[in-house]
Amino acid sequence: MVIFLLIPFIIFMLVRKFLVRKEVKNIANKHIVVIGGSSGIGKSIAELAARKNAHVTIIARNIDKLAQAIEDIRKCSVNPAEQRISYVSVDVTNFEDIENNLCEIEETIGPIYMLVNCAGFAICGEMERFSVHEIKSLININILGSIYPVKAIIPKFKQRREGIIVLTGSLVSLFGMYGYSIYSSCKFALRGLAEAIHMELKPFGVTVTLALPPDTDTPGFHQENKSKPIETSKISTMGTLYKPDEVAEKILRDALDGNFFSYIGFNGFILTTLCKGFSPFKSFRQVIFESAILGLIRFVSAFYVVQMQKIIQLCFDEKEQRKRGQRKNKYT
Numbered sequence: 001m002v003i004f005l006l007i008p009f010i011i012f013m014l015v016r017k018f019l020v021r022k023e024v025k026n027i028a029n030k031h032i033v034v035i036g037g038s039s040g041i042g043k044s045i046a047e048l049a050a051r052k053n054a055h056v057t058i059i060a061r062n063i064d065k066l067a068q069a070i071e072d073i074r075k076c077s078v079n080p081a082e083q084r085i086s087y088v089s090v091d092v093t094n095f096e097d098i099e100n101n102l103c104e105i106e107e108t109i110g111p112i113y114m115l116v117n118c119a120g121f122a123i124c125g126e127m128e129r130f131s132v133h134e135i136k137s138l139i140n141i142n143i144l145g146s147i148y149p150v151k152a153i154i155p156k157f158k159q160r161r162e163g164i165i166v167l168t169g170s171l172v173s174l175f176g177m178y179g180y181s182i183y184s185s186c187k188f189a190l191r192g193l194a195e196a197i198h199m200e201l202k203p204f205g206v207t208v209t210l211a212l213p214p215d216t217d218t219p220g221f222h223q224e225n226k227s228k229p230i231e232t233s234k235i236s237t238m239g240t241l242y243k244p245d246e247v248a249e250k251i252l253r254d255a256l257d258g259n260f261f262s263y264i265g266f267n268g269f270i271l272t273t274l275c276k277g278f279s280p281f282k283s284f285r286q287v288i289f290e291s292a293i294l295g296l297i298r299f300v301s302a303f304y305v306v307q308m309q310k311i312i313q314l315c316f317d318e319k320e321q322r323k324r325g326q327r328k329n330k331y332t
């Protein structure tokens with residue numbers, strides 16, 4: 001009997017989730033700050049916000065890239081006479097710099113309504129191959145580079161009793177994958193940060209969204225590919241490569257809808273649903289839906305795990321075979 005009620009309910013929830021477009025908050029005339037807005041996903045979010053008539057400030061380090069990006073973002077504005085589209089060069093891993101600059105931006109442009117942090121990068125490789133310098137730079141940008149701007153903006157959002165914070169994790173915020181030991185550790189940390197500040201800020205009307213982009217065709221992704229071990233590249237082909245505009249649209253929509261996780265696609269849905277744990281939810285209907293499909297999804301995840309293990313074992317066997325061949329050649 002229960003199963004006959006559950007199946008239509010699950011279908012109804014899936015249709016609602018994937019096919020129904022809900023109205024979200026309007027950001028016309030609101031001030032949106034995008035850290036990491038000169039490239040990739042951050043730039044796409046900034047362009048999208050400009051198309052929605054928001055005032056947009058992008059932050060990154062390289063001034064040439066910022067100047068180039070701001071031209072593209074200005075072209076997206078719908079009310080060029082009124083909309084303020086500007087950039088600031090700041091290294092987000094320096095707390096004083098980011099704090100002072102966020103204060104200045106508020107004085108010149110207006111109160112920040114939404115802070116999106118997309119600054120980050122990955123270096124791949126087997127754990128023991130990382131230099132201490134690489135480990136520190138990954139931790140600096142991916143963890144401290146998220147904690148610092150959030151620490152700087154929270155007092156303002158709390159005082160105004162409104163605001164939206166978007167942190168950018170990754171699918172490897174939810175599961176550790178071959179070649180991503182350091183990056184994944186950093187992105188896992190963002191989940192803890194996002195859940196904790198979500199609890200702290202909810203009474204103040206401030207929302208937090210943790211974006212979990214899949215592989216996305218950006219300059220950062222192309223750079224990351226250069227360091228990927230063969231195992232990581234092969235496992236990555238199990239997923240889809242998305243366009244930054246698609247990912248940006250989903251992130252902005254989820255953030256404006258107050259969703260805690262922002263994911264895209266089937267893999268994102270499976271992984272996020274499986275790893276929800278103690279994360280915040282918006283309705284009990286959603287919790288019932290997730291509980292109903294959790295067992296099935298765990299089963300699906302086992303298929304992915306086996307596939308990944310097979311790829312790793314095959315690569316290992318090939319390497320061993322090559323090594324044996326090389327040793328043989330040496331002694332003949």
Ligand SMILES: NC(=O)c1ccc[n+]([C@@H]2O[C@H](COP(=O)([O-])OP(=O)(O)OC[C@H]3O[C@@H](n4cnc5c(N)ncnc54)[C@H](OP(=O)(O)O)[C@@H]3O)[C@@H](O)[C@H]2O)c1
Binds near residue numbers: 036214
């Ligand atoms: N692309 C993917 O497949 C993918 C998948 C999952 C998660 N993500 C995450 O999504 C975010 C955006 O990725 P993306 O591929 O769009 O990156 P991207 O194209 O490399 O852009 C990164 C942006 O961050 C800025 N940035 C880097 N370090 C900075 C610093 N210390 N201070 C200020 N700004 C800094 C960069 O500009 P400057 O270098 O000039 O500072 C640039 O504007 C990252 O957090 C990444 O980890 C990406």
